[in-house]
Structure formats: C-alpha cells, structure tokens
Amino acid sequence: MKTGRYDNAIADYLGRLGEGGVVQRFGKTLHLGYDFAQELRYGENPHQAGALYGDFSAVAEQLHGKELSYNNILDARYAMLLMKDFLEDELPVVSILKHTTPCGVAAASTLLEAFNAAFKTDPESPFGGIVICNKIWDLVLAMRVNEMFTEVLIAPDYTPEALALLRKKKDRRLIRWHPQAMNLDFDYRGVPNGMLVQEYDTAVEIVRMGQVVTTRPPTTEEHASLSFVWKVAKAARSNAVVFGSGTRTFAIGSGSPARVGAVHVARDTAKHLGISLVGTVLASEAMFPFRDGVDQVAAAGATAIVQPGGSKRDDEVIAAANEHDMAMIFTHYRHFRH
Incomplete structure (x- = not known):
C-alpha cells in the first residue's frame, strides 16, 4: 500500500510539471490516498x-x-x-x-x-x-x-x-x-465519473477597505455591523443575505434560487418572529443583479449594504440605494456556496 502511494505521489508531482519545470496548481492526475x-x-x-x-x-x-x-x-x-x-x-x-x-x-x-x-x-x-x-x-x-x-x-x-x-x-x-x-488547500467534490477540485474559499475581506459606491458613506456603526454580517453571509448557502446590527444577526435568508427571494425569506422569517429589521444593515454574498433586491432591503428598514458588485446593472442598483439614502460598499469578492 505504501509503495502504491509513493508511486501515485510521484505521478501526481510529475503531472504538475509544466513547461520549463514550473509546478502547476493542478496536475494531469489526481490520487487521493485517504485511509x-x-x-x-x-x-x-x-x-x-x-x-x-x-x-x-x-x-x-x-x-x-x-x-x-x-x-x-x-x-x-x-x-x-x-x-x-x-x-x-x-x-x-x-x-x-x-x-x-x-x-x-x-x-x-x-x-x-x-x-x-x-x-x-x-x-x-x-x-x-x-x-x-x-x-x-x-x-x-x-x-x-x-x-x-x-x-x-x-x-x-x-x-x-x-x-x-x-x-x-x-x-x-x-x-x-x-x-x-485543518488542511484547507483544496476542496474536493465528487461528480458522476469525476471529481471537481477547487481551492478553499479562505479569503477574508476587510469591508472598511471596500469601495463605497453610494453618495452617502457608511457611518462608523454601519461599518462595524457590515464587517460582522459579511463574514456570516460568506458561510450561508447561496443565494444568501444576512440582516444584522452590531455583532449579531437579525435575519438570514439562504438557499434561495433568486437574490430577491433570499431577501423575502429573511424578511418573512423576521416578521413571523416579531423581529424588527429597522436600522439593520445587510450583507449579500453575491451581487444584486437587479434593483428589486435593494428596494426590498430598504423597505425592511435596513440602512446599508455590503455586496461584491459586478452586475451589468450595477448603475441601477447603486441608483436605488441612493434613492433610499442607503450606504453601499462593493468588496469585489464573491462568496458563492453551493
């Protein structure tokens, strides 16, 4: 068994050698020697x-x-x-x-x-x-x-x-x-007749260093709240949004096929539980493709949003935030989790 693993390790290493002996991230073979x-x-x-x-x-x-x-x-x-x-x-x-x-x-x-x-x-x-x-x-x-x-x-x-x-x-x-x-080099997921391989999503953005895209910048308190909910949104199943304030979450919408649907899930759950979202902020792990999501976030009473940006309709999304006097930050990092 040890000889076989040694042979496989050599094959995987040689398969990663590119032109000029440069080691590539992904090789021509993959052997996972787990006991x-x-x-x-x-x-x-x-x-x-x-x-x-x-x-x-x-x-x-x-x-x-x-x-x-x-x-x-x-x-x-x-x-x-x-x-x-x-x-x-x-x-x-x-x-x-x-x-x-x-x-x-x-x-x-x-x-x-x-x-x-x-x-x-x-x-x-x-x-x-x-x-x-x-x-x-x-x-x-x-x-x-x-x-x-x-x-x-x-x-x-x-x-x-x-x-x-x-x-x-x-x-x-x-x-x-x-x-x-924890070994967080590569994340493996089986598919029929094969294996998907990617790096783990270990990126942790500093929200305060993000791009303020609205007329009004976030307040000090909003910045702190946005930083907290951004970490949580990264861990929720896509499509995901997280309402929160300070250092706690108030409502989470996750696993929705539509971005605006995730907002509806969070709002409906909060309403059902008697939780007010007025004065909260919101994090979205991926971009808002349309302004409808921002309109719904504003209707819930949230005052600021952090999201990756990158939609073809970013201008419309930013305009919606400005209309509602909301602050919005683009991190330029997406955190899909499927």
Whole structure:
C-alpha cells in the first residue's frame, strides 16, 4: 500500500510539471490516498450507505456521545469553516447551524450573551442543530445549552465543569476542535465519473477597505455591523443575505434560487418572529443583479449594504440605494456556496 502511494505521489508531482519545470496548481492526475476511518450508520439518508476516509478526527476530536453521522460530519465541516473566520476575534462568538447553514451568529462579552443573541435570530430552527464557539466552552453556556436538544457541540476546548455537565446526555456529541490541524488547500467534490477540485474559499475581506459606491458613506456603526454580517453571509448557502446590527444577526435568508427571494425569506422569517429589521444593515454574498433586491432591503428598514458588485446593472442598483439614502460598499469578492 505504501509503495502504491509513493508511486501515485510521484505521478501526481510529475503531472504538475509544466513547461520549463514550473509546478502547476493542478496536475494531469489526481490520487487521493485517504485511509478508511469508519463505516457510518448510513449516508445522508437511511437508504444510502456511507463511510468516512482520512483523518477528520485530527481536526474534530470526539470527547463524548454517539458516533458521528454523515450529516453530523457535514454540518461540523461548515460550522468550523464559518467559525474559522472569527477565531482571532477578541469577543466570544457563538453560531448555531442547521443543515450546514447558519441560523444565528453573535458576538458578545460572554459566551452566554453571544448564544442568547444568536438564538434570537431564529428560535425555531436550532432544534437538533449544531452549536460552535470560538472560545473555551464554560459552565454557564453549558447550563443554557443543556436546556435544549442539540446534535453536536464544538469548541476549541471545554472547562472541566462544562464537560461534566454536557456528558450527562449520552447521545450528545461533544467535539474538541483543533483548527490548526485543518488542511484547507483544496476542496474536493465528487461528480458522476469525476471529481471537481477547487481551492478553499479562505479569503477574508476587510469591508472598511471596500469601495463605497453610494453618495452617502457608511457611518462608523454601519461599518462595524457590515464587517460582522459579511463574514456570516460568506458561510450561508447561496443565494444568501444576512440582516444584522452590531455583532449579531437579525435575519438570514439562504438557499434561495433568486437574490430577491433570499431577501423575502429573511424578511418573512423576521416578521413571523416579531423581529424588527429597522436600522439593520445587510450583507449579500453575491451581487444584486437587479434593483428589486435593494428596494426590498430598504423597505425592511435596513440602512446599508455590503455586496461584491459586478452586475451589468450595477448603475441601477447603486441608483436605488441612493434613492433610499442607503450606504453601499462593493468588496469585489464573491462568496458563492453551493
């Protein structure tokens, strides 16, 4: 087996040599030498077989609970990719995810305050979801989360008291996260008869350095809010928009076929939950192709937008923002997530 891997590694390296011996990013062959890790109870659904290969446990060390399922591992992947962008934040940050997409994210002076703020975004969706944080999980947060049903909890570490309490529920999966062990060189996705390969989306733009395209620039408070929701929008499934203010989300619309549809989803959810979006800002992970999305964002009461730009109708979109006296920033970076 080791000889075969060695031969494959040599073949892949030689296949990457271009003219003049320059190493290319993608070679003529691809051999993924992952070891079998475990057979899963099933795949995404009970009628599908599933297995795990590689060293995922080096990144996600399971401390307690039932064996991780296929969906648990998939959810954990996206939870860690989201929180990776908040690891260096001074404030504690908590995110709640369901079906690989965030349903609430917040930062606050304590983990408990951050969790409660994230939970307010959508109290109906966290049931059976994943909770992840960027700091050591303490007893106060453990007591709060222990009141609800969660599938997986993820943190860089846990206090002994928190771990003792959380272990009392035998089925709950507890994960110690080792972000420094994450290999984020290439992202692989299988297709019939082949494999798609791309670099991981590790870009983190400084929103304040973006291009202000409207007559009115964002205020200091809007800049801070836009920076926060931009990170969250990057982690949501396309098409995605995120309303927020300060260091918390207020409404998230994701997975919509239409950009304006994502705005409608977020607004309708907020209305259903009695959440006012007046005075919030909005991030869109990809461009607004038409002005209708901006009109709807303004109608919701938001005052500023951050988006990549790049639409053929950017002039119309900017004009709409100006008509509503909104501030708008173009980052010139798109973050599709399919």
